Amino acid sequence: MTLKIGTRQSRLALAQTEMFAAALRQEYPEINIEFVGFTTRGDRILDRPLDSIGGKGVFVEEIEQALKNGDIDVAVHSAKDLPVQLGDGLEISGVLPRGDYRDMLVMRKGSEFSPADRFTVGTGSLRRRMNLAKLYPHAEFADIRGNVDTRLRKLSDGEYDAIVLAAAGTERLGLSLAEFTVRKFEYTEFLPAPCQAIIAAECSSGSRAADLVRSVSHRETMLCFNAERGVTAALGADCTVPVGAYSEISDGMLRLTLSDRNGNTAQGECPPEKGTELIKELISQL
Numbered sequence: 001m002t003l004k005i006g007t008r009q010s011r012l013a014l015a016q017t018e019m020f021a022a023a024l025r026q027e028y029p030e031i032n033i034e035f036v037g038f039t040t041r042g043d044r045i046l047d048r049p050l051d052s053i054g055g056k057g058v059f060v061e062e063i064e065q066a067l068k069n070g071d072i073d074v075a076v077h078s079a080k081d082l083p084v085q086l087g088d089g090l091e092i093s094g095v096l097p098r099g100d101y102r103d104m105l106v107m108r109k110g111s112e113f114s115p116a117d118r119f120t121v122g123t124g125s126l127r128r129r130m131n132l133a134k135l136y137p138h139a140e141f142a143d144i145r146g147n148v149d150t151r152l153r154k155l156s157d158g159e160y161d162a163i164v165l166a167a168a169g170t171e172r173l174g175l176s177l178a179e180f181t182v183r184k185f186e187y188t189e190f191l192p193a194p195c196q197a198i199i200a201a202e203c204s205s206g207s208r209a210a211d212l213v214r215s216v217s218h219r220e221t222m223l224c225f226n227a228e229r230g231v232t233a234a235l236g237a238d239c240t241v242p243v244g245a246y247s248e249i250s251d252g253m254l255r256l257t258l259s260d261r262n263g264n265t266a267q268g269e270c271p272p273e274k275g276t277e278l279i280k281e282l283i284s285q286l
Contacts, residue, residue: 002032003209006063006072009037010147015172016199017076019096023216031212036072038062057083060202064090067202073209075202079195079225082202084233092200093210094217095225099168099197101246103128104184106155107162111181113139122151122160127242130263131190132164148173155180168197191244191259194228194237220249227275231258234279254278260286 003024007017014035021033040062063075064087079095086092105121113119115136122144123129129141142160144151148169155163156179167184170177198221203210224247231237231245235258242263247256254275257267266282 004034004036004072006036006066006075012169020076020201027216077200079198079200080193091205093203093213094201095221096199097218098221101192101197102167102184103164104167104182105162106165107181109179119161122163127244128164130242187246192246194232194245195225198225223272227256230279
């Protein structure tokens with residue numbers, strides 16, 4: 001059987017797709033896997049912030065269309081890039097174990113900033129700006145686009161004093177940050193985007209590919225994925241709404257922390273099957 005997997009063509013997207021392919025090959029050694037690369041609207045338009053060109057969907061539209069057309073069998077995504085509403089007849093069939101969920105402030109070597117310092121941070125994310133403004137009230141922000149390598153080069157060239165990156169991305173690329181100073185943020189001080197560091201595979205509902213992907217999916221991460229997607233849907237969030245969410249399964253319970261567009265936070269826990277009720281309760285506390 002040949003399985004065609006669609007992916008964006010960035011180094012990170014290809015690395016994440018290879019991780020999913022490896023999980024499928026381990027379970028089904030007889031499968032022949034082919035990668036099909038796409039350049040999405042979000043990849044083509046780099047001179048404007050994401051919220052001005054359509055939000056999260058700009059990274060998945062072309063790939064979803066290929067799924068609907070039958071040109072590919074599986075689409076692999078960074079789960080945080082998925083829009084709330086998937087295309088008709090499509091589903092997230094599986095996820096890999098979650099990576100390092102943390103955001104990190106990356107600075108040139110030897111740089112350290114205190115809350116009293118004025119410095120410029122490269123980030124186009126409204127959520128990251130809001131979180132950083134609480135920790136560094138005098139920080140200033142400038143938009144930045146491009147892949148991880150491009151952003152690090154701009155930092156090294158002095159275009160910014162610091163940038164914000166997702167820890168999972170640099171780890172999956174095998175990048176060393178030894179020449180930089182790095183501060184990683186725990187979720188208790190800097191909530192990540194919902195589903196950050198989760199790799200998701202999208203398929204046509206009821207397809208053979210969906211069954212294969214489901215069989216290699218990581219159960220606990222899927223529970224967290226569903227809970228955090230529920231937060232995104234309940235708060236009407238996209239790239240223009242700076243909400244955060246992080247969940248984990250501990251002792252059989254789902255523990256969830258979320259924040260709304262104003263930075264108000266709430267947290268609680270429940271059995272995983274009661275996630276929807278917990279989200280409603282936490283939102284009522286905001």
